[in-house]
Structure formats: structure tokens, C-alpha cells
Amino acid sequence: MRISDLTAGMDILTSQGDMTIDVSDICYDSGRCTGGSLFVAVPGLRYDGHDFIDDAVRRGAVCVVHERDRAPMQGVTSIRVRDCRRAMGWLGKRFFGNPSGELCLIGITGTNGKTTVSYLLESILGEAGHATGVIGTINYRYGGQVLPALNTTPESVDLHRVLRDMADAGVTHVVMEVSSHAIDLNRVDDCDFDMGIFTNLTSEHLDYHGSMENYFAVKRRFIEELIPPGKQVINGDDPWGMRIIETVGSQAVVFSLERTADVSVAASSLSMQGIWAGIRGSGAAFDVASSMIGRFNLANILTAATAALSLGISGGHIADGIEKVRTIPGRLERVTGPGEPVVFVDYAHTEDALKRALENLAAFREGKIITVFGCGGDRDRTKRAPMGRVATELSDIAIITSDNPRTEDPLAIIDDIMAGITDGAVERYDARRLYENRNGRGYTVMPDRREAIELALSMAVPSDIVLIAGKGHEDYQILGSRRVSFDDRVVTREALARRKAEEGEP
DSSP: OHHHHHHOOOOOEEEOOTTTBBBOEEEEEGGGOTTEEEEEOOOOOSOOOOHHHHHHHHHHHEEEESSSSSOOOTTTTEOOSSHHHHHHHHHHHHHHOOGGGGGOOOOOSSSHHHHHHHHHHHHHHTTTTOEEEEEEESEETTTEEEEEESSSSOOOOHHHHHHHHHHHTTTOOOEEEEHHHHHTTTTTTTTTSSSEEOOOOOOOOOHHHSSHHHHHHHHHHHHHHOOOOOOOOOTTTTHHHHHHHHHHHHHHHEEEEESSSSSEEEEEEETTTTTEEEEEEEEEEEEEEEEESSSHHHHHHHHHEEEHHHHOOOHHHHHHHHHHOOOTTTTEEEETTSSSSSSEEEOOOOOHHHHHHHHHHHHTTTOOOEEEEEETTTGGGGGHHHHHHHHHHHSSEEEEEEEOBBSSHHHHHHHHHHHHTTTOOOOOOOOOOEETTTTTTTTEEEEEEEEHHHHHHHHHTTEEEEEEEESTTTOOEEEEEEEEOOOOOHHHHHHHHHHHHHTTTO
């Protein structure tokens, strides 16, 4: 595509060079540039693309889009813009032929529940006969292909690229998890959304956003500015959702477990075997059954059902789609069988998510609840002490360990967690000793995550529940700059198998 056609209508400050040159690709990583590429010098959170312009040109870029003044480059077209990120979304949309305009694009945003709702909607849409693609935290998938997810929501040009591949493969509907970072960094501004879902908002990513109000403002902008009126599906049980509803008014489609809404639950039954619920609203009345457990999963089911009803899908297809979702990777995923302690692996890595998981499991407890958790390094430190407090207040035994420490000292992260357990006075701890918190609950520290999981299992009997929280579906651990193989589910099964072998069980 010619540069002049690609940039038509774009906000350009100045341009130099030949605008009739054809562009073969768009890239923001100079290492991916080849002959005929257009390079967008995006200022990133860690690196600035302007520092890599010369490398992009050496690799064959024929056009550079940038924000800063710079000297003309012989044989290279130069385009200066106010905002490279906004420009990249525009360029990606035009280069790939506006693929989102050919698809029914459903965006899900919120702190918790996005992944579960995406799996449920994918199944429901499949039951209704739609070819569906998913872009989310665990992977990107469509037409039998499964691609690794580098980000929950890709950079704008990568997003338009994968949407084009999906459309060309015959996909008709796409369910996409939309992160707050993606909204704030304008990755989705040039997508044509047909529906937007707001699940909830709890404390997370405050290292990036700075405050809950800033975090909320990003989510609200997505729903209010990028989603068509009447296709804004909002959680009426969430106080932040209610603030959005106050702005968009009766145009929103509201769902609620607690009160009368456009779509609600008439009756429900929750057990360790699953969920049964009667869903009512939007002129429909039907029952659903699921093998997932807990009230928060009932809320996820209601979210997906509301969205599906708003898309005109029948109650029968919704019920069938929900029933077929047996488990979701790393989302309260049960990894043990009969005669073993009930072990769940969950992605909960915020105070609210951990609290919800533990409160839901408490409803089914017969013995102890043992929790293994840690906090990620180089991430929001404000959630560490609250997570420590929640884990020790809602568990019989909490084992504090490492998550993905990244470049932080694992023991320093644990000290931050301990501040929420000991009212700010960080004790020197013995990893083999079981302490009591102020409520008489037990806790200890085991920095090595494998040893922490093994310790939890050694304490557990078949009537106990063990929650291993924080990493969920992840099959790796980040230690410093190294990414090593580590999967909570695999480690659990290996530890139980060793215990059986040591006890002489078949």
C-alpha cells in the first residue's frame, strides 16, 4: 500500500520524502523490520523507539513515523506526528483493511473475570453456530490454531494483524479481553467494537495508573467512548459499574445477582459439584448448569449469558454452551482426584481476587483451608500487605512464598506481604516454623515455591482444601531475567505422586 493512501486522514505535522512509495509491512520493533517496512518509533514504558530508528533503516525500513524532530534521512520518507501510538493504530487499521469492521467484536474489560467470561462466550457462540476467535490472557485462538499471548491485548498493529487473519480464516465473532494498559496506550481505539462488557473494578495496576480513580477513568473511557449505545453490558453489583451506568443511563444492559436488573438470577444452588441457576431477563427464562464452582463463577456465567442474550442468542444455546465449559486453565482449576486433598490452582493475584476465591471455597469446606501464595516482583507493591492480610484471615494455614519475583529480591517481596500479617512489624521468620496471626490462624514462610507447594500438601488430608494462588495457567516462573519452567499444576501432581509412592500406594 502506498504511504499516501496509508496515511490519508491521519494527523500529520510534517512529512519529508516520497509519499508514493509502497509499504510492505508495519513494525514498531526495529528487529522485525525488513525491506519495504514502515517503522513507528513508539515511546515505550522501558524503551523509546526513537533510539532505534537508525537500526530500522539499516534493516530496510523505507518510512519512519516519529514524534521528535530529526534530520532528513536520504531515501527514507519521514512523517512527524503528535502521538505515535495513535498513529500506529490508524496505520494498522488501514494497512490490514479494517478487519474489525468485518467481525462482531466483543470486548471484555474489568479487573477480574475476563478470561472466564471469554471462555464461556466462546462456547456459547460456538453452540449458536458462529465461528469464533478469542484474544486473551491465556492465548489467542481461532480455527483450530492456538497462538501464544505475549500481552492480554496485543499492540495495535499486531491486533489488526491477528484480526485480519481471523477474518480471512472465516471467523465471524471475536471475544477479546481488553486490559487497562491496552486502553490507556490506545491499542484498541481504532477497533470497531460491537459490544463491550464491564465485569468489575478492584485494586490492581496502581503502580501504573497511580490511583483507583485513574484506573476507573481508563475503563470508563472504553465503555463510554468505544462501545455503541445499547451494547454496553455492565455489572450492576459493582459500585464502579454503577458509576458507569449513571453516565450512560438506560442505554446500558445491566446484570445483577443482587437486585432486579435487565438480566438476573431468579434462583441458584452452589455446591462442590457445580452451579445450577435460573436466569431471567431480556424476554428469556432458562436454567443453566455448570461444573464450575462458587458464587463468583455464577457472576461470570450471568455476565456471559447477558452478553449472549444481547447478541440475540437463544437461552437453549446459552445453557448448552455454559454446560460444555468443564474447566478453565488456572481459574479455580481442580488438579486432584478422589481420595486426595482437594487442590485448586487459581490466577488470583490481587487482594479482591484472593478474597473471593477463599470466601467461595469456605462455603464448601469440610476440613482446613491451606493457601499457598506470593506476589509478583516489579509490580504494584500496594497490594502485597492486603493480600497477606486476606490470606491469613481466611485460611487456616497460609504459606507465603515466591510468585514471579523478576528482578526484585524474593525475601523483600515477602517482607512487604508480612507487613499485612504482623500489623506492619516485619518479623524475622523461620521457614520451618508455623506462626499464629492475631486471629489464631497459622502461617509460615517458604520462599521456594516448589517447597511451599510440597509443604502444603504434606499438611493436607483428603477433607482439606488447598488453594495455590497467583500464577494460575502460567507454566513458567520469572527469576531475575530468567524464565524457567514451572507449572503449579504439574508440581502438585508430581508431589502427590511421590507421596503415594513413599506410602506404598499403587
